[in-house]
Amino acid sequence: MCNITKEQVYEAISTVIDPEVGFNLVEMGLIYDAIIEESCNIRVVMTLSTRGCPLHQMITQWVREAVERLEGVGVVEVDVVWEPAWNISMADDNVKAALGGGAAMW
Amino acid sequence: MFSISKDYAPPFEMIAPFFKIGAFFYLTGVIFLLFLDPGSSYSDMNIIGWTHWFLLGFIMMIIFGAMAQLVPVVVEVGHFSVDLYLVIWPLLMAGTVIMGTGFIFLPAALPYGGLLVLTAMIIFLYDTSMTLRRVEHISLTVKTVAVANLFLLSGIVTGFVMSLAIGEGIGVDVNKWLGVHAVLVLGGYVTLTIMGLSLILLPMFGLSHGFDETPINRAFKLMIAGVLGYFFSSLFGIGWGNILFLLVMFASVSFYLQQIIIIYKTRARKENDIWAKSMFFGYGSLSFALILGILWLFIDAQKLLLGSAWFLVMGFFTFLINGHLYKIIPFLVWFKRYSPLVGKERVPMLHEMYPKREAEYEFIFSAAGVAIAGMGILFGSATLFKAGVSFLIIGAGFMFYSVAWMINYGKNKE
Numbered sequence: 164m165c166n167i168t169k170e171q172v173y174e175a176i177s178t179v180i181d182p183e184v185g186f187n188l189v190e191m192g193l194i195y196d197a198i199i200e201e202s203c204n205i206r207v208v209m210t211l212s213t214r215g216c217p218l219h220q221m222i223t224q225w226v227r228e229a230v231e232r233l234e235g236v237g238v239v240e241v242d243v244v245w246e247p248a249w250n251i252s253m254a255d256d257n258v259k260a261a262l263g264g265g266a267a268m269w
Numbered sequence: 270m271f272s273i274s275k276d277y278a279p280p281f282e283m284i285a286p287f288f289k290i291g292a293f294f295y296l297t298g299v300i301f302l303l304f305l306d307p308g309s310s311y312s313d314m315n316i317i318g319w320t321h322w323f324l325l326g327f328i329m330m331i332i333f334g335a336m337a338q339l340v341p342v343v344v345e346v347g348h349f350s351v352d353l354y355l356v357i358w359p360l361l362m363a364g365t366v367i368m369g370t371g372f373i374f375l376p377a378a379l380p381y382g383g384l385l386v387l388t389a390m391i392i393f394l395y396d397t398s399m400t401l402r403r404v405e406h407i408s409l410t411v412k413t414v415a416v417a418n419l420f421l422l423s424g425i426v427t428g429f430v431m432s433l434a435i436g437e438g439i440g441v442d443v444n445k446w447l448g449v450h451a452v453l454v455l456g457g458y459v460t461l462t463i464m465g466l467s468l469i470l471l472p473m474f475g476l477s478h479g480f481d482e483t484p485i486n487r488a489f490k491l492m493i494a495g496v497l498g499y500f501f502s503s504l505f506g507i508g509w510g511n512i513l514f515l516l517v518m519f520a521s522v523s524f525y526l527q528q529i530i531i532i533y534k535t536r537a538r539k540e541n542d543i544w545a546k547s548m549f550f551g552y553g554s555l556s557f558a559l560i561l562g563i564l565w566l567f568i569d570a571q572k573l574l575l576g577s578a579w580f581l582v583m584g585f586f587t588f589l590i591n592g593h594l595y596k597i598i599p600f601l602v603w604f605k606r607y608s609p610l611v612g613k614e615r616v617p618m619l620h621e622m623y624p625k626r627e628a629e630y631e632f633i634f635s636a637a638g639v640a641i642a643g644m645g646i647l648f649g650s651a652t653l654f655k656a657g658v659s660f661l662i663i664g665a666g667f668m669f670y671s672v673a674w675m676i677n678y679g680k681n682k683e
Binding site for chain 1: 338341342472473474476478479537538539540600603604607608611612616617618619620
């Protein structure tokens with residue numbers, strides 16, 4: 164029986180910040196799911212804000228490393244999926260407010 | 270699933286020279302504008318010399334440096350041999366200096382400068398074409414990159430032949446081929462490349478999603494048709510064909526602008542940072558250049574042609590490039606100096622890695638300079654033109670400082 168909860172996994176991933184926008188991946192709504200097996204192997208299902216993201220490999224590596232820091236964790240896998248495609252409605256309200264904040268020029 | 274590994278991303282040391290040298294040619298290029306007469310013909314040797322200095326030394330140098338980073342992002346495979354970029358910038362720099370000064374002081378040197386530029390570009394094209402051969406998913410963007418490279422090859426070969434005509438006196442009608450050379454390089458390569466790259470970069474930085482891509486697909490096809498049509502019209506001496514295919518190219522730019530409006534309307538990120546302001550001014554300039562270009566087809570006035578070219582090169586190309594430098598250089602520096610520290614210590618965000626105040630000054634002075642000098646060209650006022658150029662020089666000084674500031678950010682982390 165594994166004692167790690169989904170909330171703990173999300174909390175660990177929330178330490179990973181996208182350096183371009185300055186928000187963590189969880190509040191950006193990029194983490195779709197965290198599947199925890201009884202053996203404590205964890206599969207994180209996530210997406211990226213853009214398909215051609217030049218940090219793709221590094222971000223998945225940071226997510227894996229963040230989850231691996233949880234005590235008692237088994238093998239961690241990170242799957243990047245493109246369906247459903249990310250859009251701003253998936254982000255937390257504070258992200259939406261910050262990105263859309265300020266007077267738009269046009 | 271596609272990802273860019275560290276093997277795909279070129280080493281920072283390899284591409285930093287492109288940006289440093291590009292900023293130098295930009296600064297010197299705008300200083301040299303003080304010595305040009307805005308009433309000159311487009312075929313004046315001083316104008317052509319300056320054009321090559323600016324387009325090769327600044328525009329092409331920065332595009333090549335950016336392509337070293339962006340080709341894998343756009344076509345989703347790694348470079349065939351990224352080490353080739355090590356020889357591109359020295360050849361391009363030397364060739365540009367010889368060509369730029371050759372036009373003005375020593376036409377006999379032109380073939381030598383032209384040969385160096387030709388060699389640099391063939392090396393670039395070799396890497397790009399071999400990289401494209403690895404692509405599995407042939408999207409319209411990939412096809413466009415391939416066609417744009419063919420246009421660049423045709424354009425530089427045409428240019429080299431013309432340099433032989435001017436420098437060595439071989440029997441080629443330079444006036445006839447000048448338009449073809451300009452259309453192949455500016456329309457066929459630079460504009461198509463910017464269209465392709467902006468389709469990737471604008472949604473990436475603006476967080477735009479789910480938008481219709483019909484206009485950009487039309488723009489790609491029309492630009493390719495327009496450039497090919499102009500080439501063959503010139504080859505067979507069909508005057509009305511040239512005008513028709515210029516209109517086709519203008520239609521392409523109109524669809525491109527429509528696409529840009531769609532992307533901006535669907536953007537999630539609405540902050541007006543230096544990048545957004547630069548894009549706004551750049552696309553405004555492109556719209557104005559388009560209007561002047563269409564007017565020139567009906568009112569054959571040299572000022573309209575030069576004005577259109579001015580807003581295209583100094584307003585559109587320059588602001589798109591400079592605006593993206595505030596994104597690309599911090600990313601490259603961050604990737605090299607800070608990505609290994611993620612999770613170990615606090616790392617800066619990308620928006621902290623450019624000098625905000627100097628960047629703002631660069632934008633204000635450069636935008637004012639482009640507008641004032643552009644009016645000088647259109648109204649035939651050398652005084653107004655030089656007043657605008659003075660603003661541009663101050664803006665270029667801030668740009669030069671900003672590029673150095675960004676490249677040196679976090680140097681103590683090495």
